[in-house]
Structures are given as structure tokens and as C-alpha cells.
Amino acid sequence: MIDEQAATVPDMQQADRLNAVFAALSDPVRRAILERLDGEELLVSELAEPFDISLQAVSKHIQVLVRAGLISQERTGRISRCRLDAGPIYDAAVWVNRYSKYWQAQFETLAAWLEDLDETKKR
Template identity: 50%
Template sequence: MSADRLSLIFSALADPTRRAILARLSEGEATVNELAEPFDISLPAVSRHLKVLENAGLISRSRNAQWRSSKLEAEPLREATEWMDRYRRFWDASFIRLDAHLRKIQHDSEDPGVKQ
């Protein structure tokens, strides 16, 4: 039924409108109307994008009178990055060298036992 956390995060990030909303929020909190302004979609549509972002933990919200302000929460981005780090050695040359180095270290420490 309910998707796992990483799936929620990635599918929240899969929509360009939601990524744009996050970009806007990186400059500071904003209300729903302010967030909707640059887009050519209805307010309810924006409201639901915000709910998706909230469910993924990417934003938190607070009420101030009749305004609901959204605030960026980057922790899920850290999680997603952490997941990708597992694959970093496949694209990052310096990481590949580090990886090779670590393998060598491990190999060296195992060697004595192997030899005897």
C-alpha cells in the first residue's frame, strides 16, 4: 500500500513543477499563492503538489492566520544522495581511485594469513 520512503522522495522529485517549488523555497519560506504565481496551473493543483512534497518530508508547513507557509526540509535530499553514493564509484574518478586503494589495503591486510 504505502510506498517506502525513498520511493516517495524520488517520485516527488520526478515532477518539474515540484522541483521548481523546491528551488523557490530554497530562497525562503512562501505561501501557497506565492508558490503558485510563476506557474500556469490552478491553485488546487499547486496545493496537491505541496501535499506530495510534504508526504515525502521535503517541506514542512505552518499556519499563520489564513496563510500556510511552506519551508524546505532537505533531510530527504540527504537520504537520496546517500543512496546514490553507493554508485558514486561508477562515475567519480577520484572515488574510483579511493575504492581501488581501499581494496588494496584490505588485500594487504589479508595477505599474511593467506600466505601462511
């Protein structure tokens, strides 16, 4: 049985997945798209609206995000609804968090974040 979450990029190795995720996150348009998809599903045209670039350019950014496994699209008729797929970002988080020991000054922020998670868990 194939993993449905990662089905867009079936047999991608861990390193290649990280390459694709970090590369996808290196563009501000794509980060803004992911930020807007946090909590709601949006159409390609809705996602494109705030940007000063062509719809086609946004469509290609979305394709990059799909290939990286960060977005999935459900097409019904002529509209294409985009949904965030945060799973692959976890790999990126694990990678960067290995350096958390160097951010002791900002520790409070991270602690606050954990407490938040912890609350969610207890309920």
C-alpha cells in the first residue's frame, strides 16, 4: 500500500525530499502561498490574486509546491482547490531544530511554543 500523504512524490529519498522542501521554501511567493493555506483551502486564482506576477507564474509556483509534497490539488470542474500538506515541512523542522542549542537567547519563544503544544496534548 502506497503512502497517500506522500503519493505525489512516491519513491523520493530522504535527502531528495529535504532538497525539494528547502528549495520550495526558498522563494517568498511560495512561502506566502503556504502561509495563506494555513487554515483554509484556496483556489489557484485566489492564491494568485495578491501577487504582481502572472497567474501562470503562480500556477508554476504551485506546481513546485505540489512536487515537493507541500500542497495537494483537488480539481472539480475548472477550479482547482489547493490544500496544505504540512507533512514534509516536519522533515525540514527536524533538520533545523538540531541547531536549537545555539539559540539559547531565544529559548523563551521556543518554550512558549512547547507549552502551547503541551496544552493541546493534555486536552
